[in-house]
Amino acid sequence: MRPMRFVFVIxxxxxxxxxxxxxKEKREPLTEAQVEQIRxxxxxxxxxxxxxxxxxxxxxxxxxxxxxxxxxAARSHRMEEELENFxxxxxxxxxxxxxxxxxxxxxxxxLKPLADSTxxxxxxxxxxxxEPAFELAIKEAxxxxxxxxxxxxxxxxxxxxxxxxxxxxxxxDRAEPKDR
Numbered sequence: 001m002r003p004m005r006f007v008f009v010i011x012x013x014x015x016x017x018x019x020x021x022x023x024k025e026k027r028e029p030l031t032e033a034q035v036e037q038i039r040x041x042x043x044x045x046x047x048x049x050x051x052x053x054x055x056x057x058x059x060x061x062x063x064x065x066x067x068x069x070x071x072x073a074a075r076s077h078r079m080e081e082e083l084e085n086f087x088x089x090x091x092x093x094x095x096x097x098x099x100x101x102x103x104x105x106x107x108x109x110x111l112k113p114l115a116d117s118t119x120x121x122x123x124x125x126x127x128x129x130x131e132p133a134f135e136l137a138i139k140e141a142x143x144x145x146x147x148x149x150x151x152x153x154x155x156x157x158x159x160x161x162x163x164x165x166x167x168x169x170x171x172x173d174r175a176e177p178k179d180r
Contacts, residue, residue: 046110049097049110056089056117059082059089063125083140087144090145101159106169107155108159108160111152111156111159115149119149125145
């Protein structure tokens with residue numbers, strides 16, 4: 001009877017570890033209030049981009065403040081988490097820009113401030129003194145920030161060209177099929 005219990009206990013341990021590893025926490029860099037703000041702005045591409053820019057500015061300020069603190073294990077851990085959240089938000093905004101750009105939403109008014117902000121964020125990230133605990137996180141954040149800056153600049157140019165040719169579509173949330 002005893003060997004049977006041992007096998008059963010081993011089986012339960014493997015079973016539990018499988019499900020616990022499958023339920024790893026997904027990174028959620030937004031508060032519930034911020035998620036709600038973004039949800040409400042979901043139908044307004046310009047407002048959504050402005051909200052993301054504002055949230056990223058707040059995270060950038062937090063990173064600057066953390067960078068000025070004295071070195072400690074807790075600070076390094078918090079810095080790594082903040083950098084990962086910052087990177088995730090920049091990637092999420094880039095994904096939103098792709099979606100809105102594909103559907104020809106007029107984002108030009110929010111792209112110029114975003115392009116300026118990305119340069120500011122990149123300067124801040126490059127100014128952080130890397131430590132082994134978060135060196136990779138800084139590198140990934142810089143890459144993500146550069147991708148976002150490139151995307152914002154490219155999209156601004158594309159949209160300026162597109163809406164100069166299609167003046168009747170300026171200010172739209174998405175391209176609508178024309179009646180023939």
